[in-house]
Amino acid sequence: DAKTTQPTSMDCAEGRAANLPCNHSTISGNEYVYWYRQIHSQGPQYIIHGLKNNETNEMASLIITEDRKSSTLILPHATLRDTAVYYCIGIIQGAQKLVFGQGTRLTINP
Amino acid sequence: GAVVSQHPSWVICKSGTSVKIECRSLDFQATTMFWYRQFPKQSLMLMATSNEGSKATYEQGVEKDKFLINHASLTLSTLTVTSAHPEDSSFYICSASFSTTYNEQFFGPGTRLTVL
Numbered sequence: 628d629a630k631t632t633q634p635t636s637m638d639c640a641e642g643r644a645a646n647l648p649c650n651h652s653t654i655s656g657n658e659y660v661y662w663y664r665q666i667h668s669q670g671p672q673y674i675i676h677g678l679k680n681n682e683t684n685e686m687a688s689l690i691i692t693e694d695r696k697s698s699t700l701i702l703p704h705a706t707l708r709d710t711a712v713y714y715c716i717g718i719i720q721g722a723q724k725l726v727f728g729q730g731t732r733l734t735i736n737p
Numbered sequence: 738g739a740v741v742s743q744h745p746s747w748v749i750c751k752s753g754t755s756v757k758i759e760c761r762s763l764d765f766q767a768t769t770m771f772w773y774r775q776f777p778k779q780s781l782m783l784m785a786t787s788n789e790g791s792k793a794t795y796e797q798g799v800e801k802d803k804f805l806i807n808h809a810s811l812t813l814s815t816l817t818v819t820s821a822h823p824e825d826s827s828f829y830i831c832s833a834s835f836s837t838t839y840n841e842q843f844f845g846p847g848t849r850l851t852v853l
Contacts, residue, residue: 659840661840661841665781668828668847668849669846669847670741670743670830670831670832670844670845670846670847671781671830671832671842671844672844673841673842673843676840676841714780718840720840721840722840723769723771723786723834723840723842724771724783724786725771725783725840725842726783727773727780727781727782728780729780730780
């Protein structure tokens with residue numbers, strides 16, 4: 628699985644867009660980028676995933692660079708409930724085993 | 738949809754006793770279930786992967802005789818921590834997947850185990 632690098636922590640104002648970067652310079656052609664988040668003392672929650680194209684769902688948008696060496700998760704209008712640790716994971720589709728790094732601790736401030 | 742429950746949500750036990758944690762997929766059949774452990778201020782660490790009706794596959798360094806996993810049906814997996822010790826105190830989280838194609842896992846709320 629691709630090694631991913633994320634900032635340890637970030638802050639964002641409530642109502643603003645939160646942009647969380649992830650570097651995955653060693654990602655291989657068949658590895659997807661998955662994002663999960665974990666709110667304090669809860670189980671992780673799936674957010675979004677993508678391979679090459681940008682993706683959007685009801686929770687977030689995922690922007691993947693053309694060379695696929697990095698990506699950005701965008702929470703368009705962050706709320707206090709978005710405060711969590713966000714994990715970026717590179718994994719081959721169907722490989723199933725998720726390897727969680729340290730993630731980015733995102734704090735949304737009022 | 739895709740809800741996973743865990744029971745109990747927290748448990749306190751004495752050293753040397755065994756504790757069973759249940760993980761249930763409430764509205765889907767899980768082909769695969771996973772067990773993770775998370776120590777304070779650390780990330781999740783995968784302990785084992787289990788498929789219904791077959792033996793669990795344990796990650797390196799996880800003692801299979803200490804952490805017994807049973808996946809008897811497509812909606813239930815159990816983790817038994819045998820002869821628990823204080824160092825086993827942790828947050829145990831299960832997840833379930835209904836697809837062998839995609840990597841989307843649905844996580845339970847976790848069980849906090851404290852061994853005195």
